[in-house]
Amino acid sequence: MQIETRLNLKLLNTFGVDATAATAVRVRHAGEVRDLLRNRQLCAQPRLILGGGSNVLFTRDWPGLVVLPDIREREVEAGAGDAVTVIGGAGEPWDGFVHWTLGLGLAGLENLALIPGTVGAAPIQNIGAYGVELRDRLLWVETFDWIRGRLQTHYNADCQFGYRDSVFKRELADRLVTRVAFRLSRKPELELDYGEIRQELADRSIHAPAPRDVADAVSAIRRRKLPDPAVIGNAGSFFRNPVVSEAQAAYLRNQHPTMPQFVAYGGVKLPAGWLIEACGWKGRREGDAGVHASHALVLVNHGDATGGQIWVLAQQVRDSVSQTFGVTLEPEVRVV
Template sequence: MQIQTNFSLRHFNTFGLESTARYFAEVRSVDELTEILLDPVWQQTPKFILSGGSNVLFTKDMDALVIHPDIRGIEKIKEDDANIWLRLGGGVNWHVFVMYCVEKNYGGVENLSLIPGTVGAAPMQNIGAYGVEVKDVIVSVEAVAVNDGTLRVFSKEECRFGYRESIFKKELKDQYIITNVTFKLSKNPVLNIAYGDIQKTLQELNVTEATIKDVSNAVIHIRRSKLPDPAQIGNAGSFFKNPEIAETQFSALKNRYPEMPGYPVNDRMVKVPAGWLIEKAGWKGYREGSIGVHERQALVLVNYGGGNGNDIKRLSEKIQDSVEEKFGIRLSAEVNFV
């Protein structure tokens, strides 16, 4: 295992932002990870875990040992007539995993097609799209403690999943490195096509009796039509969370803005699309030098090339202030600032 110095992270974050790691190590097994964590040479050095880099905004150089976990592998744990349990390395590309499941007709993750990042990062953020969250299919998460290299298995309940949240983003932030995740998938899939434009897109694609492959194709079609490819334009997907507001507040806003969309969370709370709020506040397509707001999806902040992380951070704060002034709703960033 090689420790590199003054290592550029530009190709390790989907914004394509320049940041230099003082030290950088790529680990491909739990043993390698434990070895570097327990090495006396590195124990007092600050550490930063960088997985797929699809949810991070670099605003500075990293005066730390940046560890890039790249543990691969897909292993069948068990199966019965209804379900199959798969254990995956945290370094597996998320979309590759989804395509693996789609091809084998294992249901549960097809709505999460084309989300950038890795399997290990998915539970940290509790990624979600089109009415599905990754917590719906997670059984357990294996992680190594940064301070002493011990391996711990977290049950689904112990992960304390919430909307784009988990124990790894809150109480145990920066304390564990996710190495493997076990999923329970259905061999008799029940399709979830009620959210967003999936039904409409299936009709446009002339699909009458949908399969999970059809649903996946529809989601991919929608995402490609709305979201920029990070390989072409630097971005981290959805920059802000969709806010959940009180039903009374939503009703009041609906009187002022009859076209405002909302999705009931329960009998008291309503989820409002952040992209709609940002667009109505006038930010869609806004550009400021090398950075801006995507022209087709206001929820996505972009780096057109040569952008600066602090400039993107300042732009995000302007958007937050603007939306709060217009709607009385304070947006929360989904992207992690570093």
């Protein structure tokens, strides 16, 4: 177990904002987590788990302990028929894990290629992209229970997955995810109908795509469309797309006939980016905190913005959408 004091987190969050952790500990396996539990001084501190830092905004220094899960593990278990179970340690980089499964000839995770972050964080907000969500492929999540000092397995149905949501954001928010298992298949059933996947494959003259072709197509589309955190600090979509009632959606349709709406998650989903753009925020900046010029849903750090400045801008955006449309935007990013 590696303990560090006053760890600078600037390189550990994709917004690239300055923040310091009073103490940080890197854990490489469940045994080290148990050792950590025996250290009363460390355990008395407020605890924050940090994976790749691609879904957090630090608005201040962290006064306690930051746990960095560095559990590297990749396992394959044969399943029945074409089904195969693969298991990833929490510290595995997500995209590398996806490509490892593709290299084994397994289908299932291809649409989720190139999402930044780690395997351990993926269930927290039920990551999703291009028509697939983690819950569609997830078998179980293993967590460490700090109170009982033991590991617990949560099967898919117990994870209460929703749109960018799970039990690990709510009742079990303190748990450390140690491993995640997926049910994949040797027989691909590809999801090609979302966004520009079919067009991208056609442009590459691929008519009978393999899962790896889909991952490559998705990665190419993402590289074209999304700002790269290595170039400009960001955490992807800052807000979740709001889901409103059918009655509120009908009222908004009437007031704003061009507003896109999608039936989803037991209501009507509105694209937050459209709402933000309609309020005139696209491309605006306050100092080094800004709204991306092509993606109104992505807040960016143009250089030296503090997390506090980005959060102030986020609140201005949220207030303006609320005043214009009567719709409340909730951050998708964890604001610390």
